[in-house]
Amino acid sequence: MRWHKGLAAVVAAGSLALTAACGGGQVRGAQGGGTPQAGSASGAADATFVYVPNLDVVTDWDPATSYSNEIIAMENIYESLTRYDPQAKKATPRLATSWKSSSDGKTWTFTLRPGARFHTGKPVDAAAVKASIERTKKEAGGPAYIWDSVESIKAGDPATVEFTLKYPAPLDLIASSDYGAYVYDTTAAGDLKAWFGEGRDAGSGPYTIDGWQKGKETELTLKAFDGYWGGWSGPHYKRVEFRVTPEITTAWQLLQRGEAGFVQRLNPQLFAQASSQGAQTSQTASFQNLLALFNTESGPLKDVRLRRAVQKAIDYDGLVAALKGSGVKASGLVPEGLLGHVPGREPVQDLAGAESLLKEAGYGPGGKSLTLTMTYAQGDGDQQLLATLLGSALDKLNVRLEAKPLQWNTQWDQGKSADPSRRQDIFVMYWYPDYADAYSWFFNVFRSSEQPAFNLSYLKDDQVDREIDALPALTATDRAAAEKAYAGLQARIIDEHAAVAVLFTQNYQRAYAKSVQGYADNPAYPNVVFVYDLKPGA
Template identity: 30%
Template sequence: MKRSISFRPTLLALVLATTFPVAHAAVPKDMLVIGKAADPQTLDPAVTIDNNDWTVTYPSYQRLVQYKTDGDKGSTDVEGDLASSWKASDDQKEWTFTLKDNAKFADGTPVTAEAVKLSFERLLKIGQGPAEAFPKDLKIDAPDEHTVKFTLSQPFAPFLYTLANDGASIINPAVLKEHAADDARGFLAQNTAGSGPFMLKSWQKGQQLVLVPNPHYPGNKPNFKRVSVKIIGESASRRLQLSRGDIDIADALPVDQLNALKQENKVNVAEYPSLRVTYLYLNNSKAPLNQAELRRAISWSTDYQGMVNGILSGNGKQMRGPIPEGMWGYDATAMQYNHDETKAKAEWDKVKSKPTSLTFLYSDNDPNWEPIALATQSSLNKLGINVKLEKLANATMRDRVGKGDYDIAIGNWSPDFADPYRFM
C-alpha cells in the first residue's frame, strides 16, 4: 500500500518562498509518530510564536473559537471551541462569549470564565510575541462561570479571528496559582496545562516528546492512544525513516528529498499552496543595517528567482508587498525587488558606513535555510561584504533574534489568524 506525503509550496518575503512539506507513512493505527528537525523552544502559549512549538501546543489547549475544517481542507471561518455562542455590540467594542458547560482541563477541573480571564491577563502581562495580536488595553471580565466579556477601547476588525490563534489558549488556573512566582513561565515552557484532546506526558530533549489523550476531553475522542514527536535532525534520516515506515509524518523535507520519495513510488506526494512566508530579518535597530541604503543594496542583490528555481525547484513564489497572495489585501501591483546588481551597487555606493562583514543566523529547523544562507553569502560577497554564517540550535537562534543580537537572520512566518494584520 502506498503511503502519502503532502507538500505545500509557499511564498517568500524579502528572500522568496520556501516549501512546507509534510509526509505520511504507515504505522500502528492507534499510534502516530512525527519526525521533526528540532525540539520546541517553549510550550508556553503566551511566549511561543514558533510553528515548531505549535505541534504540541495546539492539540494540548483549547481556545474560545477554532477554524472550521471540511474534511482535510481548512477555512478562514471560525466556529466555537470552548465557546457555545458569542455576540458583539453594534460598535464592535464589546464581545460577550458564553462557554460550553462540559469542557475540562486534563486534571478534571472545569474550564470556567475565570480561567479565560486569567489566561488573557497573563498573556497581556507577559507581553511577548503572542500578545501583539491583541489590543494592549484589552479588558476581560467574568461576570459568571460561563460568561466572558471583552472590552476594547476601539473596534479591532480581526478580533474574533485572533481568538483562534495559539496565544489565545486557555490555561488551567490551578497551574498558574501553583507556579505564580514566575507567572508559571518555567513550568509551562516544558509542560502543558490545557483542555485540548491531548496532553504532554514526557519530553526527552533531543529525542522525543510523547502526547497522550486528555481523559476528560468531551469532544470526539482521538484516534491515537499515543503521539510520539521524534527529534530527527537530518532531513535525509527523516526521509529514510518515512520510507521504512518508522514514522508517519516527516516534517520539513527539502525538495530534493520529496523528489526522491516520488521516484521510490512508495509515497503519494500531494502539492497545495500555503500562506507560509520565509523572510530574511535585517536588523535595522543597530548599525550597520540601520542604514536604509544598505538594506536596499541587500534587497537588490538577492537572487530571488535563482533561489526559487534552484533551491525550491520552482515550488515557491517571490513575495510582492507585505501581504501574501491568497489573503485579502494582497496587491498584485505592489513594488517588488528583483535581482539587479547595478541597482545594488548604486545603493551600496550611497552607504556612508560600509560594513566589511555581517553575521547570518540560521538553524536546521528548515532544510532550505542553509542553502538560502549560502546563496545570500555569495550575493553579498559581490558587494565586498563577508557574510559569516552561524548555524545554531533553533532555540538559541530564536533567543538571539528576540534579543536583537544578530545582523541577518532567517525565519518562517505563517498567519496566526485569517487577517493580514500581523503581516502589516
C-alpha cells in the first residue's frame, strides 16, 4: 500500500482474489448451483478474474491525474510506452517497440507498435501520444512531475515520437511509470474530465470498463477489448471484477472455499498455513518501505538531538522479527534492486545512545518529561506494531508517545496544515517510486516546499535541493556518479539531518490457487496484477 500521493492506496492488510464464473461473472462458488472454477472446461472461455481489495477501488478516473488506489485497474485498462521488467532491471516494450537516446541524454525517439488502437477505435499514433502527455502535464496533477524534464514533443510521423528534454533524464524508465505515463485518446470527449468521471475510459489496454457502481461490493467490472493488439488466442481471463471486501479473513475464507484464487496479502499466520492447505505462495522483495518522518521545522523534534534519539530508540530488529517474513530491515532510503541502494546502512536500536542524546537536550531519565505525537494509518497492523514497540522503548527514556491512528485523508490534512502547531512530531507512511528509480523518494519527500505535500519532515536545505535536482541528469549520463550522489544524499538526510527513520522494506507475500498460471509479481507496479498475462488453468 502507499499512504501518499494524496490518497490511500491498497492497504497492507488488503486482499485480492481470483476465480472463474460463467455468464455475467458473479462470484457464486459454493452457493447452490456450482459456478465453474477457474480453468474448468465449461468456464475457461469466459473465466473471470476477481480482485478483492479492502478499499474502494476508484478515487479518480482521469488517467492524467489518477494517483491512488485505481492503479490496480488502470494498469489493465491503459498502457504506457514502456513497462519495467524487474528481472532484466530495465524498461521493456509496451506501446513502444524500440527507442534510442542521443549521447547527451536530451533527445529520445520512440518507435510505436503497429496496429494498437484505443478502446474508442482510434489508432495509437504519435499524435495521440504527444497529446496525452501534453494534457497530463497541463493538468498538473500528482503524477505530472514525471514529465518535468520534457521541453517539447514532436510527432514526426504516425509511428515516431521524439522528445526534447530540458536536461538529461532516463525517459525510457520515466515512460514506464505506474502513474502519469498512461497514453490515452484525448479526443474521446469535449470535456474529458467530466467524461472520465462518469466511469468511462480511453485506453488501449487489454480490458475496458464494463460497469462501475461506486459504493457497491462489486464496484468495477472490466471486459476484454476485442481489438487489443496482443490478441486473444489461447486461454485468457475475459472479465475482471473488483469486489470490495474489507476483511482479510474473508478473503482467506474465499480462498479456502475455492471461491477465490488469489490473495494479495495474508497476515503471517495465514500465509504460513496457505502452502500446507493446497495454495501456491510467493514472496517477492518490494520497492516499498515504511518511513517515520520527523518534524524538523517545529515542536520538540526541531532539535536534531531529539530526532537522533528517536532514531536510536526504534527497535528495528524486533519490528522485523514480528513481521515474520513480510518485511526486512531497510538499508537506507532506497530498496535493494534500485540504483541508489546503499548496503550496510541497516539501523540498530541503541537505547544508551538515545538516553545520552536526550540528557544532552535536558530530557530523558531524571530530566524533563517529553511528549511526542505520532500519526499513522488506521487499520494497518504493521504500523500499529511500530506504535506499540516505539511507545514501550520511549517510555523507558521518560518520553511519552501519543500515537494516533487516523484515516489517510485526516492524517495527510493534519500533516499539511498551514498552522505548524497542528502538525505531528512523527508522520508514518509507506512510500514506493512512481517509476523504478530512487528519485521519487528524494524529489517528493525531501525536497524543500513552501506548502508541504509529501515533505512531511518539512526539511528545507538548499544544498539537499541542488543535489536532488541533479539526480535525473546523472542517472541518464553517469550512473556511477548517480550512485555516489544517492549515497551522499542518504547520509545527509538520515544521519546529518535525522529527518527520517526507515523502518523496514516490505516483502510481498501472495497466496493463490493451484489453478492460477503465469503469475509474477512486479514490484514496480505495487499490488497490480496484469490479468492478461495470466492463464486460467485446471
